[in-house]
Every structure is written in structure tokens, then in C-alpha cells.
Amino acid sequence: MMLTVLLAMSCFLFEQKVQVVHTERADFPSGGVLRIQNSSGELTVEGWDRPGVEITTLTTSKAEYASKDRDQVTQELNQVRVSVNREGESLVITPGFPRHMTFTADAFDVEYYIKAPMNARLVIDHKSGEVHVDSLTSDIRVT
Numbered sequence: 001m002m003l004t005v006l007l008a009m010s011c012f013l014f015e016q017k018v019q020v021v022h023t024e025r026a027d028f029p030s031g032g033v034l035r036i037q038n039s040s041g042e043l044t045v046e047g048w049d050r051p052g053v054e055i056t057t058l059t060t061s062k063a064e065y066a067s068k069d070r071d072q073v074t075q076e077l078n079q080v081r082v083s084v085n086r087e088g089e090s091l092v093i094t095p096g097f098p099r100h101m102t103f104t105a106d107a108f109d110v111e112y113y114i115k116a117p118m119n120a121r122l123v124i125d126h127k128s129g130e131v132h133v134d135s136l137t138s139d140i141r142v143t
Helices: 002-013 067-077
Strands: 019-026 033-040 042-048 053-061 081-087 090-096 108-117 121-128 131-134 140-142
Touching (some): 053 067, 090 108, 131 140
Antiparallel strands (some): 019 053
16 A cells, blocks of 8 residues: 555656747847737847847746656647748747647746847737846837
8 A cells, every 4th residue: 555655656756847948049130120929928038239139938838747748748849939030120029839739828838038139129019928128228119
């Protein structure tokens, strides 16, 4: 009986959330506009003294999984990506959630950490969650 209890408890000890990190870099037009569309979750945009943009996306499952299930969950979370497109003097960042995912959007959390030139103009259309902006010196519009 005691061995069964210990085995059951050990299964819970080895369950953990699954986390996937992606980092992308893009050229940014001097004096350009950084547009972030349809984001949700926690978004942090920080000014830096480099000419390009760096986008780090951190996707974390809300549930905890046993080691045997983590590979499949990781594959699913790897499908959450951002698209980065240049449109004139704008760089447009849009999150992408494939339609064929097993997970629904409420099964995972997404955090975006974006570094952009300090003089970048910023336009954000954020659906839900928090937005943090630090060290940008130009126009900022967040909805």
C-alpha cells in the first residue's frame, strides 16, 4: 500500500508546465513605425540602442504534464508564432495561432518581449492582458 502511494505521489512531482521560447530578429526602417496587431497575453516593448527589432515569444501551457506527454504539447506550442512583415515604413508584428491546434487559446499563456530602437513610433492593438512600454522616446499609441 505504501509503495502505491509513493508511486502516485512521484507522478505528481514529475509533472510540470511546458514552455517554448522563440526569438526572431528583423531589420527596422529608420524612424519607422512598429505595429503590433491582435496580441493578447503579456506584451513588453523596450527601447534599445540598436537599429533592429528582436521579438521573443514565450508560450507556456497552463496545465502541467507528465514527461510522456511533454513532446506532443511542445509540438503544439511550437505552432504559436508571430509573423513579421515590412509594409512601407512600418514593421507589422502579428501573432499566429494555427486553426488545427489541439489546444485552445485559453490552454496556454503567451508573453511577448520586443526590443526596438528607442526612436521607434509604436502602435499597439492589444486584445487582452497587460502591455508594458519602457525607454521609447517617440509617439506611442496603445489600444
